[in-house]
Structure formats: structure tokens, C-alpha cells
Amino acid sequence: MIDVRLTAVSKRFDKSSDAAAVDDVTVTIGAGEFFTLLGPSGCGKTTTLRMVAGFYFPTSGQIHFGDDDVTHLSPNKRDTGMVFQNYALFPHMTVAQNVAYGLRVRRVSRAERDRRVEEALAQVHLSGYGARRIDALSGGQQQRVALARALVIRPRTLLLDEPLSNLDAKLREETRTEIRRIQRESGNTAIYVTHDQAEAMAMSDRIAVMQSGKVQQVGSPQEIYYRPANAFVARFIGxxxxxxxxxxxxxxxxxxxxxxxxxxxxxxxxxxxxxxxxxxxxxxxxxxxxxxxxxxxxxxxxxxxxxxxxxxxxxxxxxxxxxxxxxxxxxxxxxxxxxxxxxxxxxxxxxxxxxxx
Amino acid sequence: MPETSPPRLAWLRQRLAGGTNSQWFPYLLVLPLVLVLYGYVVHPMFATFSESVSENGTRNYLQFFTSSGVARESLFTSLFISAASVLLCGIVGVAMAFLLKRFSFRGRRLIEAIILVPAALPPLIGAVSFQLLYSNIGIVPRGLQALFGTERPIMAFDGIAGVLVVHTFTMYPFFYLAAAAALAGMDPSVEEAAYNLGAGRVRVWRTVLLPMLTPAMVSASLLVFMTSLASYTAPLLFNVSQTMTMQIYINRTNGDLPMASAYASVLGIVSIIFLLAMRWYEGRRSYQSQSKGISANRRELTNPIGRWLAPVASVLATMVLLAPVATIALVAFSENRTWTTQVLPETYTLDNFVTIFSDPKAFEPILNSLQMSLLAAIGCVVIGVLVAYAVRRLKFIGRGLLDVAVMIAWALPGTVVAINLISAFSTGNAFSFGQVLIGTFWILPLAYFVRFLPIVFRSSSAALALIDPSLEEAARNLGASWLRAFYTITVRLMLPGVLAGALLAFVHGVGEFVASVLIYTSSTVPISVAINNRMYSFELGTAAAYGMLQVALIFVVMWFSGRLESSRTATRRAEQWTN
CATH class of the missing domain: 2.40.50.140 (Nucleic acid-binding proteins)
Known part of the structure; x- marks a missing residue:
């Protein structure tokens, strides 16, 4: 478990223009916390998450995992487990091969690898699905494979980019409970991105509401609901x-x-x-x-x-x-x-x- | 801990940090690609231009403006043939597309299956087969002559008319494929809406269907025009010497390289203008289906005349489509120098194939072609995949130029590519490591590489378009380095597409004639040049036998690509699932 700190992080994609996708964001995400970045589309929440994952580098500011400055570290050296919006499962690999990919990269021994893959699949209730092809799974199952693949490497933080947006309403509610259970069990620090305020309220320890690249309010779901900082937050939440x-x-x-x-x-x-x-x-x-x-x-x-x-x-x-x-x-x-x-x-x-x- | 180092150091650290994820990485990857494309595609073009003005200054170009003269005449003939080809191919291609995609009749499936066969033939053997079929020594005019007992062959195509026949048969697929795709992608409810609003069938065609086909028609027209302009074997075999490509060949064989270069420069510039026009046009809108799950409706033929005519027309169309291949196959088994004035060859033998496989000198062209095409295909894969990746996935200044450089290689006619390479590599330069390449083994593989790189680039880039970029990101996130993510995920998923492109490049290499005939050396004669030489010495049977081998290779590769295609649709289906 480790805390994640963003210090005055800004991101401008177009250096000549003044418009910042992420504008001076400072938040500290506590170790083991389930933290949500919430906001309408285009508010900078995904950009922020991708900077934590290392797919973008901030134009200014720093990102720390515990005491390590990871601001300009390559994504493959960060030890984050990311669940992508479209799951990004490798279509040419089986379920087990997908989950094992990160362990292979880390040169985990074969026996250990098999054991951990099995364990991760059990954790997401997919024991026995290891040999299946990805396209033989339903959307919900694919979602859980993506989660297992991110968890199996025992990442320093778990990053989730709108992982539920491709599921139907009923499955979405079941899965969010499931994600929260697994996160509690594994004790991971988790950063979750969503535009769905109900989802954010139901899952999070704390929420950062973002708009136009800026953090509008950080607080527990109750704080944000009952004591919104400004008119935008009041209208956006409920x-x-x-x-x-x-x-x-x-x-x-x-x-x-x-x-x-x-x-x-x-x-x-x-x-x-x-x-x-x-x-x-x-x-x-x-x-x-x-x-x-x-x-x-x-x-x-x-x-x-x-x-x-x-x-x-x-x-x-x-x-x-x-x-x-x-x-x-x-x-x-x-x-x-x-x-x-x-x-x-x-x-x-x-x-x-x-x-x- | 927040950094407290001085700003310059922090800036430097930021610049160099992140390895393959940083801003300078694309340039490092792209630099060798830029050098290759500049050295073998762009620079030779400039070399040709300076060759063309080396002796007489601009006088070579002025010939295009003087009222009489071969240069001006050739340019106009080329343009006329191209325009006429567009018109003919447009009529045939669009009519075929409407018939096959909108109507249901007996024999439709068979015709759809073989409709691309004439166009799949290698350029030389394709033109040869049409010559053997429709010219005044051809089977059809002579057959009609024998049938009606006339003095001269009936309906013999010669000269420009013959060239147009070849062009129509080999290039109408550009229109057919474009129109068929547009018809398939068209939302049938749009047409239904027009009927619903009270329009009659003619009005619907005129006001709805044809306007919606326009984008497809414009791109097909540009494509046919470019291809006709580049056409070389058809004018060669039908003796139309005053075209741009023929003049390049004639001036080169007469040793007037500056004049050949002037022709090549003009033809190159016109081709590039067409390429740019096409790219500009492709950026505009096309009409795609908005609603899902409804396929365009096919009408049953109900008209009694149509019902009676359809099977007859189907049989006739099938025969016409298969005739070129059948002719080559037939002639391949005929005895050399026995077929003179008869309608069909009369004595048949296996000797032609026996000669090719038993005489080491006769077998050499096959080995040469296979070897040189393989080398070219490998080069195409390495460079094509990387350029596709760079253009599709990386952000860097000059990305558009890299894309255009590859497409220039595609737009340049084979004769122009040959002249460009002659101009650039008849003396050593930095890109040949100071070696003279003309007259060596390496010049032909290089020409094939330049000509067929765009094929691999296109198929790789199409394969990449189907792969979600987040797959590579997921691999990176799980700890894989850029290289590892690239080869375990991206390249692995591109593989079927890349392989299909590589096979196509290989087959095109084996069939290549247009550039080969200008730059081959006596020790590296490729198959097509061997065919040409045999034709000159009236060994028609042996020439056709070589051609048959090329055709057989094409069909094997087409079949294999079809299998690849099906595994590709599997990944595509998987892709749809993950999206």
C-alpha cells in the first residue's frame, strides 16, 4: 500500500494555447483509499489518470508514489495496474495468457506464475476459464479478466478508467460492488475515473469533482452531496x-x-x-x-x-x-x-x- | 520529494526522461525510415530531373510545347487513352456493380467469384493474353473470320483500340469494387425514403443513388486515369509507340537518357498531381450507412425477356472473364512456332514445361524472380510495417510527408521508377554506399522494393487501424518495454495483414515487367523479361508456359490470402468484442 500525490500537476497538449487539459491539480490519495475522479466528459479526469499511469507526462508539476518521484517515469516501470475502458484484452491470447502477461514480463517463474494466475482468476470468480478465448467471453467476464490482469502483478496502485461504461445497467451495479470488494481485499490504493455520479457515490472513499481541468471539490461522498463547494458541484452531483x-x-x-x-x-x-x-x-x-x-x-x-x-x-x-x-x-x-x-x-x-x- | 534542482537541469531531465515514451523517441525511430524513403524514392526523382536538363538544358521540355513533334503527340495520346479508359471502365464497372449487387439471377454468384480474374493477371502476361484473343492475330477475330468466311479477321482490335480493350478488362475492377462497396455501404432506408416520398425508380437513381455513388466514382476515375497513364505493356504489345511510357522505353534503349528522363519527369509530376488530388478528395466525405443490420435488397428479375436473357448473358460473361487465363493455358501446351494462321494451335505438347524445368538456363529466370522478389518483400515488410506504425501511431512533425513519400512510390509508373533508379544509381551515391548499382544484381530487388513497398504499407496500416491503441498501452502498463509491447502485441496482431501484403508484394515482384525490362542485367533476367524474349523469338508456347507458372503462383497466393483473411476476420470479431 502506498499513497499517490499529485503536486500542482498541469497538462497542456498544445503548447501555444492557454487551454490546459489539466490545470494545477494537487491531491493526495491515501494508501489503500478508493479515490474517484468524477466529472463531465472533457473535464481532464482521464488525462489525469493517464499521467498517473505514465502515458502522458505533465507539462508541469510532480507525481509521487510514496517517496518515489514518478513524474517522468516510463509507464512500464511504474507498477500500476490499469483497467481500460474497453478492457484492452489481447485478442490473440487466452484468458490465462492475458492474465499472465505482466508476470511474464516480470520473469516470474512458471510455477509461481500459474499459481498466481489461478488465484487472480478465482478472485474475480473466473476459475476454470483460463483456456478460453477472449471472444468467447461476455462483456462482464471480459471486464473481470481485465481486472484480474491488473491485480495479478500486485501493482502499487490500481487505475480504473471508466471500467463499467460498456456494461448494461444491472451488470454495472453488480460489478461495482465486486470491484470494491476486491479492492478492499487486496488493500490496493485505487484511482477510479467515471462520469457517473451515482457510481462515484456508491464506490468511493473520497471523490474529486473536476471541471475544465480543475478540481472543484475533494471530499467524501457525504460531504460532496450535503455540502457542495459550489453551484457546479451541487448541480452535477444529484x-x-x-x-x-x-x-x-x-x-x-x-x-x-x-x-x-x-x-x-x-x-x-x-x-x-x-x-x-x-x-x-x-x-x-x-x-x-x-x-x-x-x-x-x-x-x-x-x-x-x-x-x-x-x-x-x-x-x-x-x-x-x-x-x-x-x-x-x-x-x-x-x-x-x-x-x-x-x-x-x-x-x-x-x-x-x-x-x- | 518535490524536486529542487535548477530549472535547466530539470528541463533536460524532463526531455530525456521516459525513454520510449518521450517526445524525441518518434524521431529516433523515424530517422532511418526517412533516409530510406528519401534515398530510394525521392532522391532518384531529383536525379532524373537533373539528368533531363544535363545536356540540353530545358530544350527537352520545350519539345512538349512545340506544335508538332513526338513529345507533344505522346503526351496527348497518353492523356486521350487515359480519359477513354476512365469512361469505358466506368461504364463497365458501374453496370457490373449494379447488376451483381442489385439483382438476383442465375449465375450471379459464379460471376462474382471470378470477376477479378482478368485483373489479377501479371501485366505482361495479361496483355499477351488479350493480344492472343482480340488482336488481328487473335483467336476471336480469326474465329469469326473462319465462321463467316470473310477475307479479313472480324472485330480485330489494334493500336489504340486494342490498348483500350486491355485497359477496360484489367481496370474496370477499380470502378466495380468502388461502386459495389458504395452500394453495399449505402443505407437502403435512404432509397426507401425517396420511394416513400413518391419518387419513381428513374428519379431515385438519378437523384439519390448516383449522387451517393459520386465520391466512389471520383476516386475510381482518378485511379484508372493514373493506372492508364502508367500502362506500358498494352501499348508495347499493340504497337502504340507514341505514349509517354513507350517514349521513355524507346529513348532509353536508343541511349538518349536525358530525353527519357524528361519524359519520366513529366509523367512523374502528372502522376504525383493525381496522387495529391486523390488524397485531397479522399479527405472529403463518403456516404456510409447510418442504420444497422439491414442489407441492401436485391430485386428478382421478373421481366420475361430479362429472365431469358440473364442466363445467356451470365454464360457469356463467364467465358469472357475466363478467356484470358484459358488462352494462356492453351498456348502453354502448344508447340513453338506451329501456330501461325490457324484459329487455335493445332499441335500440343508438354515440351514447354519440360524445357523450363530441365534446362538450367531456362529455369534460371524463375530462380532469379523468386530470389529477387523475396528479398524485395522482406525489405518491404521491415520498412512498410515501421512506416505504417510511425504514420498511424506516433506524433511527430513531418508525419504527413512520410505518408506522402510512400504514396509517391505507389503513384510513380514502373517505367518512371526504373529511370529514376538509373539516374540515381548509375554512379555511386551515399544511399548505395558509393557503389554503382546499375548492372548489378541489386538493382532489380531495389526497384521491386520501391514499387511494392506501398502494398505492404497499406495492408499494415489497414491492419493497424483495426488494433485498438490501448492494447499496446495495456502491455506497457503491465511492465512491457516499448519494443516488447510492439512485437508481442502490435506486430503479432498485425501479422495476418502484413503477411497478406507481403505475399502480394512477392507475387507482384514475380510478375513485374515494366521496370525490369528497363534495368535487368543479362545474369538476372526475371520471368517476365524471359517471356518477352521468348515472344520475340516466336517461342510462344514457352512464353505462355512461363506465364502459366506466374498465374499458378498468383492463384495459390490468392487462395492462401483468403485463408489469412478469415483468420483476420476472427481477430476483427475479437476486436469488436473488446470495443
Whole structure:
């Protein structure tokens, strides 16, 4: 087990242009941690992973594995195990030959090699598949061969580049549990790249949310979900309403905002938010933290329903509150609710959070 | 620990770090390739140009502009033959593609299987077979003459008409293959949409099908034009001496190398212009199918006349397609100098083959050709694979130029390649290590290498295109060095494609005539030159027997390549799985 540190890493593919694919990224990935780089396509997450693997060299900055500076080390000398998006299995080799490739390169003795290949295949539940041809396997099985091939060399870190994106929805959920189990058992430090926020939330110890080459926020899934750093993170992770509300007062880690009906509401905020009375605060409100106001409740927002959608678990409402569109996911909504109805909405106070723009 | 070394040292370290993964590595790999391509393809072109202006300055070129004169006449004849070939091949090729891909009738499968046979013949033996079939000494005109009892052979093709017959038969596949591929790749729902919107059949053809075929037609036209321009054996056998290629040959054999060089330079430049036009055009769009899983529908012939005509036409087409090979086979068993005015040879013997295999002097050309083609094929594989890899996979300045250099070798007519090599290597230069190559064994393998390198390059590059780059990365990630990843993964997966290309290069080498006839030495006579010599001494049977051996080799290689192809589709299928 080893930690991976990226220090001020930047990558520019075109030296003449200012646009950086990865822009000044500094993160430390703890030993044994399952760390995810999450972001929309083109955000620089795969470029970052490929710099860790050594397929690209940073334009500036350093990458360390423990105490070793690997910034400009060849990919074949890094001891990383990578699972590629399309698996990149060698089509001219059997399953066992694929898994054994890295051991052969490392001149592991034949007996030891056979034993470890068998062990790795057992780990991914593919015992007895060693002699199969790659094209005789299903997509899910190929995915597991790729994982076994990366694990069998006992890499310093495990790198996974959207390994689930080619699987169907059901298999994807099974496999992500499986990958996490295997990573825990092997104790590897793992860096995982995905654009699927649900996947990232379900699997990771910590997540780095990236956009335009920059890290927007690093934190546990809970931190990122409940206390997003900015409007982008709030909207990218799950769904979120970001309301602009005038600030009525401010404290160290809270802000008082004035609601449309004139009442004030205390909202949590990160220390150093810099807001004072008279500013406008952006408040993130998750749809599931909005309920329909009952008889004696004082509703914080009022508006007309513009869209109703029953999903089974909840009823999704879109409400037009004085020109601001608000999404709400209401459990046990009255079935009588209809487009055009006037409703009052209540916010779950302790789940509101002030975000940066 | 973060580095604290001085910036210059850090910069240097960064430059040299990463070994094969670093920015300078491509240049190290590419440098020898650039030298080879420059030395044997580009530099000889310049040598030819300086040869052409060595004695008379620009006077050789001015001949192309004077109103009367062989030079101008030859250029126009060449251009006319090329344009007419494009037209004829276009009509035959597109019609064949429509018939075979859009209609279903008896005999269709057989015709589809043999449609490329005439074009697969080696250039000399192909032209010889057409001469024996359709010229005024040919079997068909004489047969008709005997049938109708006329004084002169009927429908004998001679001169330019004869050249056009050869061109049409050997070059229509460019159009056929392009049109057939375009028709197969075309989304049938587009056509259905036109019908659905109320267009009639003629209107659909005119407004939908033909416009969608245009890109394929344009590339095929350029290809046929270039190939016709380079054609040498057809004018030679049908006695059209005023073409560019023939003038190169005539001036060279008359010892006027500067004038031959002037012709070669002009022809080379025109060919390169066409090459660039083709590359520019290929970069533009082609129409590919958007929807999956539906194949173009074939119409059954329902018209009673069509139903009756189709089998007759099929039989006729089959005979026409197989006639050239059949003729060569027949003549190979005829006795030398006995076939004069009869429709078919009358006395048959095995002597021709016995002579070739028992007389060491007669067997020598076969050994020569095999040996020289093998050497050339090995060179083509080594350089072709590396150039394909460099062009497809590496990023470096000048990548486009490397690509163009290989394709120039492809675009240059064989006669021009020969003149280029004569100009460059009749004195020693750095690329021949100071040796004079003309008149030695090495000049022919070198010519074959230059001519057929593009074949191996193309097949290697097509094979590479099917291999996901992440396979090599996966190997690197698992600890393999660049070289190890290259040969255990990339080369291994390219192998079927490379082998198919190498075999093709080898076969082309064995059949090569156009360049050989200009630069062979008496001790290294290749098969095609032997055929030509035997024809001159009226040993038609022996010439055809040599030709038969070339044809047999081609069919063996075609069969073997077909087997390779099937294992290649297996990897391709595997590739689809991994994607």
C-alpha cells in the first residue's frame, strides 16, 4: 500500500494555447483509499489518470508514489495496474495468457506464475476459464479478466478508467460492488475515473469533482452531496435547486437568508464564505429536502405547479415560485395534486447549504 | 520529494526522461525510415530531373510545347487513352456493380467469384493474353473470320483500340469494387425514403443513388486515369509507340537518357498531381450507412425477356472473364512456332514445361524472380510495417510527408521508377554506399522494393487501424518495454495483414515487367523479361508456359490470402468484442 500525490500537476497538449487539459491539480490519495475522479466528459479526469499511469507526462508539476518521484517515469516501470475502458484484452491470447502477461514480463517463474494466475482468476470468480478465448467471453467476464490482469502483478496502485461504461445497467451495479470488494481485499490504493455520479457515490472513499481541468471539490461522498463547494458541484452531483436569496445576517459557519415571504432562515455555510448582510447568497436545496406544507406549517415558498411526474418512490414536482423554477421530490404527495395547483413548499432547514457561484 | 534542482537541469531531465515514451523517441525511430524513403524514392526523382536538363538544358521540355513533334503527340495520346479508359471502365464497372449487387439471377454468384480474374493477371502476361484473343492475330477475330468466311479477321482490335480493350478488362475492377462497396455501404432506408416520398425508380437513381455513388466514382476515375497513364505493356504489345511510357522505353534503349528522363519527369509530376488530388478528395466525405443490420435488397428479375436473357448473358460473361487465363493455358501446351494462321494451335505438347524445368538456363529466370522478389518483400515488410506504425501511431512533425513519400512510390509508373533508379544509381551515391548499382544484381530487388513497398504499407496500416491503441498501452502498463509491447502485441496482431501484403508484394515482384525490362542485367533476367524474349523469338508456347507458372503462383497466393483473411476476420470479431 502506498499513497499517490499529485503536486500542482498541469497538462497542456498544445503548447501555444492557454487551454490546459489539466490545470494545477494537487491531491493526495491515501494508501489503500478508493479515490474517484468524477466529472463531465472533457473535464481532464482521464488525462489525469493517464499521467498517473505514465502515458502522458505533465507539462508541469510532480507525481509521487510514496517517496518515489514518478513524474517522468516510463509507464512500464511504474507498477500500476490499469483497467481500460474497453478492457484492452489481447485478442490473440487466452484468458490465462492475458492474465499472465505482466508476470511474464516480470520473469516470474512458471510455477509461481500459474499459481498466481489461478488465484487472480478465482478472485474475480473466473476459475476454470483460463483456456478460453477472449471472444468467447461476455462483456462482464471480459471486464473481470481485465481486472484480474491488473491485480495479478500486485501493482502499487490500481487505475480504473471508466471500467463499467460498456456494461448494461444491472451488470454495472453488480460489478461495482465486486470491484470494491476486491479492492478492499487486496488493500490496493485505487484511482477510479467515471462520469457517473451515482457510481462515484456508491464506490468511493473520497471523490474529486473536476471541471475544465480543475478540481472543484475533494471530499467524501457525504460531504460532496450535503455540502457542495459550489453551484457546479451541487448541480452535477444529484439534482439540486440553487436559489439566490438576499443575506440578512452572517456568522462563522452559517448565513441567514430572507425568504420571499419575508421570514428568515438559517443556512449552513463553509467557514470563510465571505458573505455579509446585503449580499446575495446561493443556497443549494436538494429536491428531496422539500416537502409540501401542511395546514399549520408556515410555507417558505409558494408557487404554481407546472409539471407532475410520478416515479413510484416519490412524486417529482416542478413549481414556479415567482419566476424561480423549483424542483421537489415529494414522498407521499396527495394524488390529487395537478398541474396548475397552487402549493406551499417547506424546506428541510438542516439540509440547506450555501454554495459559491 | 518535490524536486529542487535548477530549472535547466530539470528541463533536460524532463526531455530525456521516459525513454520510449518521450517526445524525441518518434524521431529516433523515424530517422532511418526517412533516409530510406528519401534515398530510394525521392532522391532518384531529383536525379532524373537533373539528368533531363544535363545536356540540353530545358530544350527537352520545350519539345512538349512545340506544335508538332513526338513529345507533344505522346503526351496527348497518353492523356486521350487515359480519359477513354476512365469512361469505358466506368461504364463497365458501374453496370457490373449494379447488376451483381442489385439483382438476383442465375449465375450471379459464379460471376462474382471470378470477376477479378482478368485483373489479377501479371501485366505482361495479361496483355499477351488479350493480344492472343482480340488482336488481328487473335483467336476471336480469326474465329469469326473462319465462321463467316470473310477475307479479313472480324472485330480485330489494334493500336489504340486494342490498348483500350486491355485497359477496360484489367481496370474496370477499380470502378466495380468502388461502386459495389458504395452500394453495399449505402443505407437502403435512404432509397426507401425517396420511394416513400413518391419518387419513381428513374428519379431515385438519378437523384439519390448516383449522387451517393459520386465520391466512389471520383476516386475510381482518378485511379484508372493514373493506372492508364502508367500502362506500358498494352501499348508495347499493340504497337502504340507514341505514349509517354513507350517514349521513355524507346529513348532509353536508343541511349538518349536525358530525353527519357524528361519524359519520366513529366509523367512523374502528372502522376504525383493525381496522387495529391486523390488524397485531397479522399479527405472529403463518403456516404456510409447510418442504420444497422439491414442489407441492401436485391430485386428478382421478373421481366420475361430479362429472365431469358440473364442466363445467356451470365454464360457469356463467364467465358469472357475466363478467356484470358484459358488462352494462356492453351498456348502453354502448344508447340513453338506451329501456330501461325490457324484459329487455335493445332499441335500440343508438354515440351514447354519440360524445357523450363530441365534446362538450367531456362529455369534460371524463375530462380532469379523468386530470389529477387523475396528479398524485395522482406525489405518491404521491415520498412512498410515501421512506416505504417510511425504514420498511424506516433506524433511527430513531418508525419504527413512520410505518408506522402510512400504514396509517391505507389503513384510513380514502373517505367518512371526504373529511370529514376538509373539516374540515381548509375554512379555511386551515399544511399548505395558509393557503389554503382546499375548492372548489378541489386538493382532489380531495389526497384521491386520501391514499387511494392506501398502494398505492404497499406495492408499494415489497414491492419493497424483495426488494433485498438490501448492494447499496446495495456502491455506497457503491465511492465512491457516499448519494443516488447510492439512485437508481442502490435506486430503479432498485425501479422495476418502484413503477411497478406507481403505475399502480394512477392507475387507482384514475380510478375513485374515494366521496370525490369528497363534495368535487368543479362545474369538476372526475371520471368517476365524471359517471356518477352521468348515472344520475340516466336517461342510462344514457352512464353505462355512461363506465364502459366506466374498465374499458378498468383492463384495459390490468392487462395492462401483468403485463408489469412478469415483468420483476420476472427481477430476483427475479437476486436469488436473488446470495443
Amino acid at each position: 439534482r439540486s435547486n440553487v436559489l439566490s436569496l438576499p443575506v440578512a445576517g452572517a456568522g462563522e459557519n452559517r448565513v441567514e437568508v430572507r425568504m420571499p415571504d419575508g421570514t428568515t432562515l438559517e443556512v449552513g455555510a463553509a467557514p470563510g464564505h465571505g458573505l455579509t448582510e446585503g449580499d446575495t447568497a446561493l443556497v443549494s436545496v436538494r429536491p428531496e429536502h422539500i416537502t409540501i406544507a401542511g395546514g399549520e406549517d408556515e410555507p417558505a415558498l409558494r408557487g404554481r405547479v407546472t409539471h407532475v411526474e410520478f416515479t413510484g418512490m416519490a412524486t417529482n414536482l416542478t413549481v414556479d415560485a415567482d419566476g424561480t423554477e423549483v424542483m421537489a421530490a415529494v414522498i407521499d404527495a396527495p394524488s390529487s395534486i395537478n398541474v396548475g395547483d397552487l402549493v406551499g413548499l417547506r424546506l428541510v432547514r438542516e439540509r440547506l447549504w450555501v454554495v459559491k457561484p
